[in-house]
Amino acid sequence: MKNTVIVFVVLMVGTLMFQNTIVYMADNIADFENVALPPKKKKKVVTSNPLIKVNATSKETWTLLDFASGQTHTITDPDEEKEKLKNLKWDLGFQRTKIITNSGETNPFGQAGVVNLGQVDFNSIREAPESGYAQDKRKWGKILNKGISNWYNYRTRTHNIESQRFVYAIRTSEGKYMKMKILNYYCQKAESECATSVCNRNEAACLTLEYVHQPNGDRFFPKYKPVVKLETVTAQVQTP
Numbered sequence: 660m661k662n663t664v665i666v667f668v669v670l671m672v673g674t675l676m677f678q679n680t681i682v683y684m685a686d687n688i689a690d691f692e693n694v695a696l697p698p699k700k701k702k703k704v705v706t707s708n709p710l711i712k713v714n715a716t717s718k719e720t721w722t723l724l725d726f727a728s729g730q731t732h733t734i735t736d737p738d739e740e741k742e743k744l745k746n747l748k749w750d751l752g753f754q755r756t757k758i759i760t761n762s763g764e765t766n767p768f769g770q771a772g773v774v775n776l777g778q779v780d781f782n783s784i785r786e787a788p789e790s791g792y793a794q795d796k797r798k799w800g801k802i803l804n805k806g807i808s809n810w811y812n813y814r815t816r817t818h819n820i821e822s823q824r825f826v827y828a829i830r831t832s833e834g835k836y837m838k839m840k841i842l843n844y845y846c847q848k849a850e851s852e853c854a855t856s857v858c859n860r861n862e863a864a865c866l867t868l869e870y871v872h873q874p875n876g877d878r879f880f881p882k883y884k885p886v887v888k889l890e891t892v893t894a895q896v897q898t899p
Contacts, residue, residue: 707884708781708869715753716846716864723749723761726829726837726872737765737802744769750831755864756811756820756844757803761832763794764802773806774828776838781869782883787828787836789878810841819853820844820863829870837872838880 711729715722723732725748732747734740737759744766751771752759761769772792776784793806812821822841829837843850846865848858871880 706869708871710842711868711870713753713866713868714864715755715866716861718755721752721754721759723747723752725749726751726831726870727833727835727874741766748832750829753864753866758807758810759802760795760804760807763804764797765795769832770830770834771832772830773804775806776826776828778824779826781826781838781840782885784826784828784838785880785882787830787838787873787878787880792828792830811844814854817853817855817857819858821850821854831872835873835876836878837870839868839870841866842869843867 711724711726713722713724713731720733720735721737723734723744725731727750728748730748732749734743734747734752737744737752744761745768749761751761752765759765760771760773762771772794774788774791774793793804795802795804807827810823810825812823813819814821822844824840824842827839829839831837844864844866845853845858845862848862852858853862873880
């Protein structure tokens with residue numbers, strides 16, 4: 660009988676304590692909801708690969724880029740300026756969405772070429788292919804390179820250009836090797852901003868390229884070492 664009374668008293672005390680806790684939380688629920696959690700730290704991986712932005716906004720001229728030096732040159736008409744193409748140092752040429760290489764029909768004296776490696780992780784590519792590099796050819800009166808001509812998607816609803824984010828192995832005009840990815844087509848806007856809304860054409864044709872150039876002629880690229888930064892993520896407080 661005595662044990663039963665003790666158990667009963669313990670249960671009563673526990674019940675009262677639980678009820679008091681519930682009442683306290685109910686009276687102060689606003690305080691619990693409005694106090695944000697401490698900011699969290701998360702790792703953000705930032706690429707340490709070189710980036711270069713190419714101004715290809717003109718419809719009248721071509722921008723020729725030499726990856727080894729980062730220098731650019733301008734020409735008006737590849738068909739009319741063959742001697743200039745032969746003597747300049749350049750690898751790829753850009754005009755809006757069009758890309759040519761220092762090879763084939765554009766310049767038979769150049770060794771450049773392109774292999775589309777597909778939508779793969781850029782940093783996983785440790786070796787450039789030994790062969791298979793597409794050179795410029797003439798089709799229906801126009802010069803194009805089938806290795807890179809389909810680098811983008813055209814959004815019919817917004818009329819915007821979106822990179823397919825293929826990784827390309829490039830053989831340069833001097834017969835050396837590099838890998839490249841086209842990250843963005845817009846000058847002052849992120850590509851994500853132009854995915855669902857119309858972006859002005861004046862903002863277009865500044866191509867951002869990620870690349871790794873192997874200057875010694877080796878087909879093997881150095882192992883990627885990511886740069887890791889900590890950024891603060893502000894906690895979101897939800898209220899009913």
